Amino acid sequence: MPRKSFRQALNEAMRLEMRRDPRVFVMGEDVAGGKGASGEQDAWGGAFGVTKGLLAEFGPERVRDTPITESAFVGAAAGAAMTGLRPVVEIMFVDFMGVCFDQIFNQAAKFRYMFGGKAVTPMVLRATFGAGTRSASQHSQALYPLFTHIPGLKVVVPSSPYDAKGLLIQAIRDDDPVIFLEHKAMYDDMGEVPDGAYVVPFGEAGVLRDGGDVTIVAYGRMVGRAMEAAARLARDGIEATVVDPRTTSPLDIDTIVETLEETGRLVIVDEAYPRCGMASDIAGIVAEEAFGLLKAPIQKVTPPHAPVPYAPELEAAYIPSVEKIEAAVRKAVGWTR
């Protein structure tokens, strides 16, 4: 199977869907790059180069550079989706959704419910998220819990190029508004990705490793760290199951609970803030639904309740590390009443 980068996988997903469905179009700040300038018209392909090359194939009507006005173009995406198109919108950083939050959580997310089930709003909001690039507090957050909180939205956090392509195709074909978050430190990650179109469904966790001692649940970039911790722990005979729920909403709690039937111990790794994050959400649901399966207290590995710092030393201390995951697993495995 061909190996491709995360970036290339996402680009392919959009390209294939734009070929398949004339209603699909992309827009955002510099998704082409160079509009109105004298030079190259596809200068950027998005701030991270993910949409590069789409302009040449699909032209400026379907690859639309926008002014820096997130409220207007995210709201316009909602309006276009409600009237029959399937916009794929790029927001450079999820942090910027603060300026257009109303369009997302009061408008797009709620049309269907408010209008008694009549509205269909098939839009995808792609944004980068995550720490690790020395980008500090306004360009590094992992805000997927904010959107997970809102009924009407679906939220995707892929962890591999394969999943990224299949999940984005699913997102574009999905009839509900989808927040699709891409970890900015993962764009060059490589993995096997088929050339053709395929979907990875929402609400189905991936199980990346089976082990009998502990279940580690992780999202996005934390999945790789969980896998590394699991490999290290295996050298000491501690076998971990690693679960990547892939989507925070819907959430595949069944698969997590299923693995707990064997492991009885749960460690949740979350790059989001610790309060009302995915770690606390999953811990809460498991405590409610599967308390009897637990042999040890649930361990959460998260950043501190603090914004993302700038200095490399501070950022390193901030992001959940392989060592912290390992330590949490050892704590769970070694726990006695």
Place this chain on the structure above:
Amino acid sequence: MQLARADLLKAYRTMALIRVFEERVQREMSSGDIPGSTHLYAGQEASAVGISMHLTDIDRVASTHRGHGHSIAKGCDVDGMMAEIFARATGICHGKGGSMHIADLDKGMLGANGIVGGAPPLACGAALTAKLTGSGAVAVAYTGDGGFNQGTTAESLNLARVWDLPVIFAIEDNGFAEATASSWAVAGDIVVRAAGYGIPAERVDGTDVFAVHEAAGRAVARGRAGEGPTVLHITVPRYLGHFSGDADTYRSSAEKQAMRSERDCLKVFRAKVVPAGLIDEAELDAIDAEATAAVEGAVVAARAAPRPDPATVATDVYVSYP
């Protein structure tokens, strides 16, 4: 006054229906049978009607919290609207939206909107759909003097011009953003502001349905011809308070009295068509009576309608959710 007789009758019929509907809702609020609150359009009827006379079902409007008039003018079913306001299962949104979220997508009514400044970005999106599909449709963003101050409106004006979207920004200036006068809260001039974006704009007397109709006709034609957006600054009176429970003490009763006697779009209409011999007074009186009967029927039906089944509390959140 280029309207055919049938159009004249239709304009009056719709304005009268909105007026009766709103005054009846105001009255029914005190009955206790309507939960929540409503924001009523009485006094502003000529605006929605003058614009909607140019629109068909393929044209989209995005509305405001004061959306009943826009909905009726765009063809929404009055029985369904009343049932919705009464929070009944037969309501146009099955009791899930209420007064502030009345929508009928098949009629091109993209919803009343509880967020001031909510409509302009959405209308830009609907206009983008029209542009990309080549449907020839236009979109109308209703907002008010309050909404015109919102960043969403500023951003939308910019986007609509940059993309040449077929959108009409209908700024219904009723003089008040909630309880705050627009004379104080709106800096500069709405028409001049629009000009700053390079968007054609005109101020329109919103008590004169003929004036609105003419200005809207120019705006819609511009949109359909691919010439981009227009701003209509439509001055209208707001007869009632901001919301149904508003004691409206910030306006003098003299001011409110004067508004009703001097700035009533129904009276303005009669003063134009009756002396000119276009329509008999009696015919218009009959239309008033029809409107009253229609709204009476809607209220009776709404009261008799079933309430929503509590089991539907979490349905219609998603198209699909595993």
Place this chain on the structure above:
Amino acid sequence: MSAAVTPVRMPRYGMTMTEGAVARWLVTPGETVAAGQDLAEIETTKITNVETAAVAGVLRRAVVEAGRIVPVGTLIGVIADAGVPDAEIDAVVATQSALVDDAADTDAGPVDEVVPVGALSIALRRTPGAGSSDTVPVVLIHGFGGDRDNWMFVETRLAAERPVLALDLPGHGASGTEIGDGTLATLAAAVTGLMDTLNLPRAHLVGHSLGGAVALAAAAARPEAVASLSLLAPVGFGPEIDGTYIAGFLAAERRKDLKDILGRLFADADAVERRMIDDVLRMKRRDGVPEALATIAAALFPDGRQAVDLRADAASLACPVAVVWGEADRIIPIAHTEELPTGFTVTRIAGAGHMPQLEAPAEVVRALRDGFARAGA
């Protein structure tokens, strides 16, 4: 290390396997083993397999204890002559247990490729095998809804004698989803077309289930191209087939539904591991695959019965034909072996279901080799 010391490493079965666990040692350190004797149960994320000893000797060390998961290529045990001193064995363990030797996969390991065959695109894996340039290769053809990974336990063993080519049928695996009318003739033409494209004038065809019928149809159409035919629980020898399986396989969209369905393939339904289910779901979620599978099913298994009877074609074949069937097959009844043409050899495998190549690979390899030998090529 002396030539008499043989490291045993975690094997790689199929392309997706990166690690495995020693589920159970079947030989205790100190015991003597014969070449080919069962050595250990290896549990992969797909299914558990028995690894056999490559050489005769004494199992001197079981380096990886039962239950541990290690990467492919990790030293799991050491076989050596009884005369090799313990110190030498310990040195091997000390120097090699930290190493992961994946060389077997990189040197003359299997190569995946996609080949255009007319309007079709056929994915395949070639395992360069032993033998001279005129050794007849073997072509492995999987069944309905399967892919080349179905052969993961037998490919390497067969490659000890001859090159092995495992293909994905159209509409399956990584092959294109163009399948035309989805009939047997079309699928058989894809196989012979692939052989032509690859310049393989002659091959031993091994087909499983639907692949058996495809192989047979190919042999009937192009007898000169087929040295021998090996049919594992083939379609085409009677009207019965598990219609619930076919319908369920087409309909299953989630892991849980598919697990129940795939369980029917095996004598032990619990043999189905998560990765096998995930891989099948991945295939089914490719654009065009559900439609392709439905077309094939409609052409060959309408109303839960087999629509194609190949018994007459089979009787007229000149090449040697070996038939292998699991006695616990729940998909196609083993009773279909009762009226085979004379001259067919039949191997019935106790304790195996519809997937003998995964459930009893050693027996299957033995039967296949016997079949190839009868062709004398």
